[in-house]
Amino acid sequence: MRQPSALITGCSSGIGRALADEFHQAGYQVWATARQSADLAALRAAGFSAVQLDVNDGPGLEQLAERLQAEIGGLDVLINNAGYGAMGPLLDGGVAAMRRQFETNVFSIIGVTRACFPLLRRNKGLVVNIGSVSGVLVTPFAGAYCASKAAVHALSDALRLELAPFSIELMEVQPGAIASSFAANASQQAEQLIDQASPWWPLRDAIRARANASQNKPTPAKQFAGQLLAAVQRSKRPRLLRLGHGSRGLPLLTALLPKSLLEALLKKRFGLNRSL
Ligand SMILES: NC(=O)c1ccc[n+]([C@@H]2O[C@H](COP(=O)([O-])OP(=O)(O)OC[C@H]3O[C@@H](n4cnc5c(N)ncnc54)[C@H](OP(=O)(O)O)[C@@H]3O)[C@@H](O)[C@H]2O)c1
Known part of the structure; x- marks a missing residue:
């Protein structure tokens, strides 16, 4: 029987690495991408086909697609996982x-999926897009991140429909808090933005707290990855998967609470209920 294949972006740590491990153990040939050579070496040592890729690198994407075409000819699962959290006030970060x-x-x-389309079409594959509960429950000091994940959810809905004629499925995943390097990276990134000249300087502790929020009682990445794999292996896959701490409760809260009450709670939580 043909060995199934999975391409997973952003496998240097966290969710990506845990997914690579789970899919590998389940018998997939895992193509795992990372940016740094030390991470690539670790992925190779773990038995994956490691590929250096910055997901914003157009020529790099083409080379990867050509390599997959030459070596396996088709792709069963593409997991668009690579991402980071731009934290801080929207107007501090700016455009x-x-x-x-x-x-x-x-x-x-779009870039990665477009490059892989012929491969996915050949195998009637599956695209898994990693969104976030942050795209559903929008908080201050994470506006760029929340907006990006809301956009991921919207584009996933359109793409699912557009891929249907080619028998390519699309599953959107909205993780809650998952143990990973996400918060450490988000905090580091927020620190670069926090500046005495910012109008939001008095709220720097709230900005820091938001950058760390994903490590609030996080679900282990291995558990998350195992549940995602199980969903991929179902004969009837869900179109939307909510996994991890807060992934169900927070969207429910967003749906049930009047918007004005939700905003009042968020203002209080992040110190935005006073004049600056
Ligand atoms: N952890 C959570 O609580 C949580 C919740 C909801 C959604 N998510 C989403 O889950 C996904 C994985 O995040 P994580 O939690 O596992 O965090 P993580 O441990 O920081 O992993 C993020 C991965 O994305 C990679 N990456 C970032 N920018 C990239 C780029 N331009 N090109 C290629 N790779 C890039 C990172 O590579 P480098 O090591 O080279 O930077 C790393 O491998 C993200 O899309 C995130 O938004 C996470």
């Missing part, structure tokens, strides 16, 4: 931070 966030979290999904 540049927003653009960078969308390049990596949103536009790259």
